[in-house]
Amino acid sequence: MSARPARTSPDNPATASATETASAASGSAGRRRVLLAAPRGYCAGVDRAVIAVEKALEQYGAPIYVRHEIVHNKYVVKTLEKKGAIFVEETEAVPEGEIVIFSAHGVAPVVHEEAERGKLATIDATCPLVTKVHKEAVRYAKEDYDILLIGHEGHEEVIGTSGEAPEHITLVDGPGDVENIEVRDPEKVVWLSQTTLSVDETMETVEAIQGRYPNLLSPPSDDICYATQNRQTAIKQVAADADLVLVVGSKNSSNSVRLVETALTHGAKDGHLIDGADEIDEAWLEGVTTVGLSSGASVPDVLVDGVLEWLSERGWEDVEIVQPVKEHMQFSLPKELRRDLRAEAAQKTQG
Numbered sequence: 001m002s003a004r005p006a007r008t009s010p011d012n013p014a015t016a017s018a019t020e021t022a023s024a025a026s027g028s029a030g031r032r033r034v035l036l037a038a039p040r041g042y043c044a045g046v047d048r049a050v051i052a053v054e055k056a057l058e059q060y061g062a063p064i065y066v067r068h069e070i071v072h073n074k075y076v077v078k079t080l081e082k083k084g085a086i087f088v089e090e091t092e093a094v095p096e097g098e099i100v101i102f103s104a105h106g107v108a109p110v111v112h113e114e115a116e117r118g119k120l121a122t123i124d125a126t127c128p129l130v131t132k133v134h135k136e137a138v139r140y141a142k143e144d145y146d147i148l149l150i151g152h153e154g155h156e157e158v159i160g161t162s163g164e165a166p167e168h169i170t171l172v173d174g175p176g177d178v179e180n181i182e183v184r185d186p187e188k189v190v191w192l193s194q195t196t197l198s199v200d201e202t203m204e205t206v207e208a209i210q211g212r213y214p215n216l217l218s219p220p221s222d223d224i225c226y227a228t229q230n231r232q233t234a235i236k237q238v239a240a241d242a243d244l245v246l247v248v249g250s251k252n253s254s255n256s257v258r259l260v261e262t263a264l265t266h267g268a269k270d271g272h273l274i275d276g277a278d279e280i281d282e283a284w285l286e287g288v289t290t291v292g293l294s295s296g297a298s299v300p301d302v303l304v305d306g307v308l309e310w311l312s313e314r315g316w317e318d319v320e321i322v323q324p325v326k327e328h329m330q331f332s333l334p335k336e337l338r339r340d341l342r343a344e345a346a347q348k349t350q351g
């Protein structure tokens with residue numbers, strides 16, 4: 001087995017500096033190396049959603065129903081299925097009286113109503129940063145704005161946000177959509193966005209909208225979440241020096257797809273999205289000296305470790321961490337789960 005690469009964590013900058021110093025000392029000309037982006041992988045919203053399913057299985061026992069993939073990652077979904085989670089496409093597929101968890105991408109109010117009709121107990125694992133966008137949509141709809149939601153048609157998050165105020169929201173899927181937008185009052189238009197878009201592309205779309213509606217209102221704070229932005233910042237730095245960039249993530253993971261696109265527009269000569277090491281094509285490595293590596297916000301680090309091991313076995317043993325930003329975000333578990341965990345803990349104390 002080849003040597004494991006030196007690893008660091010966002011909370012351990014000392015390790016990062018040591019790794020970087022050692023790598024710099026060895027000289028970089030012509031040597032095979034991996035530039036490992038940080039931050040990468042699990043964001044606070046995904047971490048919370050996955051733990052919510054695990055805790056629910058422990059607390060209430062299997063099966064626990066989950067509406068849609070809890071996060072867009074095949075490995076995570078399969079692992080939870082093995083533990084007793086059942087993933088369903090529609091709320092109606094959950095038997096009456098059972099527990100259903102809503103995924104990190106959020107759901108429209110109509111889905112809560114369906115659950116109520118089916119007498120289901122719900123745990124809402126919607127990421128708080130998606131909930132923030134839902135609240136903005138509700139607020140601007142109440143103020144009678146036309147809301148231009150920048151996002152990808154058919155994405156679960158966009159469906160959920162649009163469902164908060166369908167009469168007021170128009171989806172804008174890139175600058176090409178802007179010329180077809182129709183609003184009631186050009187003076188009363190606001191834009192919001194999906195949380196996992198490319199920052200650069202979104203700003204292009206906003207500029208195009210501003211060209212048509214100069215008084216366009218912007219949301220009070222960024223809708224593209226901190227995790228998406230940080231992973232894009234890191235991949236830009238990695239891509240500038242990489243012949244090949246590999247991003248670990250599933251094809252239906254918006255933020256993972258954006259990472260590959262961002263790498264290719266910021267200097268990477270080649271880039272691929274892979275679910276794991278078994279999807280790497282050896283031919284991609286022909287003539288490659290520097291491999292950039294990152295992972296989407298729904299990807300556990302065990303999959304990145306697999307890719308590092310695969311590369312190490314082929315001579316890319318030298319790993320440098322590229323960490324332009326640090327992350328410390330954490331979210332508490334969904335309130336329904338916290339309530340029941342607290343109640344059980346209190347019972348145990350009394351007993």
Ligand code: SF4
Pocket residue numbers: 043044045046104127128129130195196225226227228255297
């Ligand atoms: S990518 Fe951002 S919005 Fe989506 S779950 Fe993670 S932190 Fe939340």
